[in-house]
Amino acid sequence: MxxxxxxxxxxxxxxxxxxxxxxxxxxxxxxxxxxxxxxxxxxxxxxxxxxxxxxxxxxxxxxxxxxxxxxxxxxxxxxxxxxxxxxxxxxxxxxxxxxxxPTPPVELTWALLLGLARHVVPEATALRAGGPWQSTLGRDLAGSTLTLVGLGKIGTRVAAVARAFGMDVVAWSPHLTAERADAAGVRLAPSLVAALAEGDFVSLHLVLSDSTRGLLGPDELAAMRDTAYLVNTSRAGLVDTAALVAALEAGRIAGAGLDVYDVEPLPASDRLRSLPTVLGTPHLGYVxxxxxxxxxxxxxxxxxxxxxxxxxxxxx
Missing domain, CATH: 3.40.50.720 (NAD(P)-binding Rossmann-like Domain)
Structure with a gap:
């Protein structure tokens, strides 16, 4: 056999x-x-x-x-x-x-979020290449707001780390209750758009289904702050990729940390590989x-x- x-x-x-x-x-x-x-x-x-x-x-x-x-x-x-x-x-x-x-994707979520907040890749690349010494300003996590779209096993653990950093955490999902949000120590947003509008950082932790596919489209991305970062270690299908690329190219959001893609392995010519505001990893969340x-x-x-x-x- x-x-x-x-x-x-x-x-x-x-x-x-x-x-x-x-x-x-x-x-x-x-x-x-x-x-x-x-x-x-x-x-x-x-x-x-x-x-x-x-x-x-x-x-x-x-x-x-x-x-x-x-x-x-x-x-x-x-x-x-x-x-x-x-x-x-x-x-x-x-x-x-x-x-x-559930812990490995939680850890990678924070690797991406911290990498974005402190510009780790461009600064490390410049250091290795003999480039300028300090060219960016990092973003403070303490006192900022993390929006969680999804508060299951992974989202709840991400929230716990955020609280340790001194972040305010707001959450939304289609069936999230105030009781579950309270138990996780986070605030329940009244709607997805309201949750997105609050976040300095937005992290996705939903199961992909017919009801969640394309959940973040042009209108939802437009609700985010232009200084906000989006992190997706869940499923690419939760986000309208074309709308995300357009938002990144136009500077309507500050950047994105991505571990999941519509096509994997990601084609060499894909725009997400070359956008300077994307911190991408090759689906390492569970690896x-x-x-x-x-x-x-x-x-x-x-x-x-x-x-x-x-x-x-x-x-x-």
Whole structure:
């Protein structure tokens, strides 16, 4: 029996879990991203088991139909919108997942926010190149306002860090209640526009759905201060990317810290790569050693359970 691990960019999958206990299973990993369906099908071949990393490689019905021997798909995390779970079920393919720690994206949110506030990248680049010594003025976090769009597991942890910095925190989400906001020590904004208008920094922490897709469009971005920074470590689809680029180019907001994009890997010619007011990272929010150990260790557990006919962590 064959197991293929896709999108192992760092070559870490085989080292961060013990795959040797899967007797009779030949495990291999593919490091390069395969965005061509024919190349993907060729790489997977006759494998019965597929391990995928988040939403890096979609598995639509058209791909699943070309993998007749596939019987099990394991994804990192318990949510993966890029897998057609219904189509998999129709073909008798079990789709299951793993735990995912909420702290890594919280930490990256603050890396981006601090990087923007203190102009870390341009100053560090100038230092390395022998450029001017101190050319920017940093923004103070203490006393400023952080707007959180979404106050779930990740947003609540971001709020706790903000309070430690001495920031005022205001939050909004479609179903956020005053009781939940109070419990997190933040103020509840009456509307999304009101929340955006208050923020010196705005950070997004919502699940992408039909109701939240494009939540921040031209009007919402126009509600932000021209001195405000937007940070998105959640999902690119929450923001109208064309409207964001236009706002950044026109200086209608001060900058953006982005870890998620409409197309990943981000094309080399994409404008977001060259805008001077964008601090971009290549979807690193969940990419930590601890998270990877969890993903691949539990992937091995899922495969072992499936082989033994025991229950697995099913996606729905």
């Amino acid at each position: 064959r197991c293929v691990i896709l999108d192992d960019y760092q070559g870490a999958a085989l080292a961060l879990a013990d795959w040797s206990g899967l007797e009779g299973v030949e495990v291999s990993a593919v490091r390069e991203h395969l965005d061509d369906e024919d190349a993907l099908v060729a790489a997977v071949g006759a494998a019965e088991i597929l391990v995928v990393m988040r939403e890096r490689t979609p598995l639509p019905a058209s791909v699943l139909a070309r993998l007749p021997r596939l019987r099990l798909v394991v994804t990192s995390g318990m949510r993966n919108a890029s897998i057609d779970v219904a189509a998999a079920g129709e073909r008798g393919v079990v789709v299951c997942g793993t735990a995912s720690r 930590t050693e601890g998270n990877y150990r969890t993903y691949f260790t539990e992937a091995v557990e899922d495969i072992a359970a499936w082989l033994a006919g025991e229950p697995v962590r099913l996606l729905t």
